Amino acid sequence: MPLRDMDREQAWLLPPSLDDLLPLDHPARFVAEFVDALDRGDWTELGVEIEGDPMGAPAYHPRALLSVWLYGFMTGVRSCRKLETACRDQIPYLWLTGWQHPDHNTLWRFYKGHREAMRKLFERTVRMAVTMKLLDLAVQAVDGTKVEANASVYRTHNAEELRQLLNRVEAAIRDLEAQNEGGEDTPTVHLPGELANKEMLREQVRQAMADLESKERQKRINLTDRDARLMKTRGSVLLGYNAQAMVSPLEPDGGATGMIITAVGMADDGRDDPQLAPMIEQAEKTMGTKSEMTLADAAYHSGKGLEECARKGQSVAMPETRQQLLGDPYHKDRFTYDKRTDSFMCPQGQRLQYLRIQRLNGVPWRLYRTSEGVCQACPAFGVCTRSERFGRSVTIGPYDAALRHHRVWMSTDEAWVAYKRRKQLVEPVFGIIKEQLAARRFLLRGFANVSAEWTLLGTAFNLRTLWRVWSLGVFADLLLHGPKPHFAS
């Protein structure tokens, strides 16, 4: 087979334009249309002056800078230095900027100045999907994923370790100062930089100690990112954040498949259960409507969350952490409440009388117990209870009614059929964000910064989904120039 000629020096008589080099359905074109569709009011909400200042040197157009950031996050290029490089040697970036080359400082200043307001773009992507009736509102799923912080886990210490570290650093500083202040016979061996580093470390340790002291329940703190926490993941411990997302699937008849993230959240502890009601609420607010049912795994199960959802008319399909115990013939749900006497009847026909209020973690529980010796004589002793001293107790918390109501619902086939969709809805979303958007680790530090980063990742994920719909050509014009979604206030 003959080989083709290859000439790297070849000149063009009529050079191709950048536009010729970018396919018509390229995601960069979608990003450009998305950004160009922002009007003056939208830019004002983003805190960007779109007209520019007539005085001074010309600045890069905000459209170019915003496009670069959005396209970068969509394709896993998230650092401003990598974006700067891409703006010099990658066709989609050159096309987006009109062959301009903003440097990393310019890109960083734009991001830093507007990252909080960029949440509006996330809301805009969701409203677009709702306005175009792309979403299947029958179901939504929530989940959390642990994302690593931009800090070394080895710089995480408890109060005692911090105290010892502070002592060592202060001793080192005293030593350096003594050497630098030595007489002419003693050469100054330590550079001022070394002293400055130690002083910086001392300041970090002091701040970390003050932070740790102010947080009652926190036992360890990281010196680099004081907001990051040690969290359990499958088989290991990670220093990071608990990033939350609520997702809704696209309408199955729409032609394209995929998900839209309708709410994003961030928690600095590993617990998911406090996030259930806020995430449902945020999704409803962003969409301007609500999904019929929310799917969540057992980590979200809590009486408080269920009661809040019930109060707001939210239906949730979710198992319990200890689901297997529900089949126990002596589970407390098998005990019948008698309102008249404020007592419970056990499966063996014995009465448990109200005894007193018991406080657990500050929450009041009503304690019921059998009369002395009743349980010890019961054939179910050893199964129902093993307490030789007190016999069987039943405690009723403030959210018991909501828990019982939810158990009745979760005993139906309908609930389990719905719940089985959870994994296929939300877990691939985290896979795409971590693998294709290269977000296994946050780039910034601090709770506010990683929250903004996570929100922009959510926006980028939604843009990828909307781009697929757009590239089908079905909604291309309608999607961007049709009924205009308004930013949420």
Ligand code: SF4
């Ligand atoms: S052990 Fe006590 S509470 Fe349990 S079934 Fe027997 S009598 Fe009732």
